Amino acid sequence: MVTLEKIAHLAEECRFDSSGPAQGALQAGIDEVDVEKLRCLGEGTRHDVCASTYSPRETPLPGICHAFTQDGRCVSLFKTLFTNHCSHQCSYCSNAAVCSNKSRAFSYTPKELARITISLYRSNYIEGLFLSSGAGRDEEHTTEKMLETVRLLRQKFAFSGYIHLKVLPGSSRDHIQEAAKLADRVSINLEAASASHMNEICATKNYENDILQRQRYIRDILSGSSRNRKSILPAGQTTQLIVGACGESDEEIFQRVLYEYREIGVKRAYYSAFSPQSGTPFERKTAQPLWREHRLYQMDWLYRIYHFQADEISHAFDENGFLCNADPKMAIAREAMDRPLDPNTATLQELLRVPGIGPRSAQRIVALRKRRPIVAKAELAAMGIRIKRAAPFLKINGWRDTTLEMWQA
Numbered sequence: 001m002v003t004l005e006k007i008a009h010l011a012e013e014c015r016f017d018s019s020g021p022a023q024g025a026l027q028a029g030i031d032e033v034d035v036e037k038l039r040c041l042g043e044g045t046r047h048d049v050c051a052s053t054y055s056p057r058e059t060p061l062p063g064i065c066h067a068f069t070q071d072g073r074c075v076s077l078f079k080t081l082f083t084n085h086c087s088h089q090c091s092y093c094s095n096a097a098v099c100s101n102k103s104r105a106f107s108y109t110p111k112e113l114a115r116i117t118i119s120l121y122r123s124n125y126i127e128g129l130f131l132s133s134g135a136g137r138d139e140e141h142t143t144e145k146m147l148e149t150v151r152l153l154r155q156k157f158a159f160s161g162y163i164h165l166k167v168l169p170g171s172s173r174d175h176i177q178e179a180a181k182l183a184d185r186v187s188i189n190l191e192a193a194s195a196s197h198m199n200e201i202c203a204t205k206n207y208e209n210d211i212l213q214r215q216r217y218i219r220d221i222l223s224g225s226s227r228n229r230k231s232i233l234p235a236g237q238t239t240q241l242i243v244g245a246c247g248e249s250d251e252e253i254f255q256r257v258l259y260e261y262r263e264i265g266v267k268r269a270y271y272s273a274f275s276p277q278s279g280t281p282f283e284r285k286t287a288q289p290l291w292r293e294h295r296l297y298q299m300d301w302l303y304r305i306y307h308f309q310a311d312e313i314s315h316a317f318d319e320n321g322f323l324c325n326a327d328p329k330m331a332i333a334r335e336a337m338d339r340p341l342d343p344n345t346a347t348l349q350e351l352l353r354v355p356g357i358g359p360r361s362a363q364r365i366v367a368l369r370k371r372r373p374i375v376a377k378a379e380l381a382a383m384g385i386r387i388k389r390a391a392p393f394l395k396i397n398g399w400r401d402t403t404l405e406m407w408q409a
């Protein structure tokens with residue numbers, strides 16, 4: 001655990017006296033680092049998600065958070081806002097201009113933030129930076145300062161760690177272009193499932209122009225770079241939605257996320273269950289249960305990893321478009337599977353539709369049956385299949401489990 005005092009101390013001690021282009025560049029003006037600023041700007045990222053519920057929850061303390069790479073590696077990131085001052089009026093956000101309970105406004109200077117980041121990096125506490133921000137007095141000015149921080153890190157101090165940079169709504173194409181050259185991943189928060197839901201959350205942001213259009217800029221930069229075989233934004237573009245801030249259904253959220261995957265090419269969507277913050281216009285709204293966020297991540301997983309079709313997934317929603325607190329894969333199987341499958345003859349895609357069978361265990365089934373037929377449930381259990389869940393949907397050695405109501409005689 002790295003305390004905020006320790007982070008401040010490391011930054012104050014940081015002299016950058018190594019040889020190379022960074023020599024001496026930050027030696028001048030090593031001021032005291034304000035622990036209260038570290039705390040407020042760290043806490044201000046509470047609405048920014050950098051890991052899903054499939055991973056351990058982030059530390060509640062401001063400072064260092066944990067995220068997971070594509071290959072499942074856990075990485076530590078210094079997670080902070082550049083400024084907690086924001087001219088926007090998002091009704092759920094404690095950084096918003098309309099929040100009556102705002103903490104004191106703080107901003108880093110690019111040099112100060114670069115120094116904190118590099119000192120943590122060189123002390124092996126972090127592998128990267130997750131940098132978000134309020135809009136400050138205007139997006140352009142704040143984005144310029146965020147980019148200056150990242151430029152300092154990359155160009156002056158040869159920082160080769162991971163950088164996830166939030167793109168502020170309404171950022172210019174030039175700024176987005178530069179962010180894409182400097183960062184490993186960029187993201188712009190979608191927040192809401194539609195323009196009308198956005199209007200309920202925030203009157204100062206235009207959903208189409210400030211958000212979707214900026215996401216398309218990023219998409220076009222990425223597709224241009226792959227045409228020119230230039231390596232840019234290796235971790236791609238992601239996005240994030242607040243779940244349940246204004247009555248939107250899970251189906252509406254899911255439809256929007258499908259659009260993001262198909263049309264915008266986002267690598268990941270993240271979900272954050274709405275939680276009311278005191279002093280905000282939404283302070284009296286009901287908090288959303290974490291299970292809702294978790295079930296949306298499961299749906300997301302079924303689409304991205306199991307390659308379920310959108311119309312199959314729709315079986316999981318109730319008549320009002322909401323998920324219940326149960327495994328959506330089980331709900332889909334009950335609705336969509338009309339006969340038990342023989343694991344010796346089912347295709348890989350069919351096996352993936354059986355509750356309790358994941359991509360790895362489906363591969364194991366296919367590998368085993370090439371050598372010999374599968375004749376007992378115990379063989380499946382030995383491969384890591386959750387047999388209690390899977391058995392009612394399978395016919396093994398001519399026998400099927402009769403405990404599932406829908407297939408009882």
Ligand code: SF4
Pocket residue numbers: 047086087088089090093094095096097133134135
């Ligand atoms: S843009 Fe909205 S969500 Fe982001 S910091 Fe400002 S008020 Fe908060």
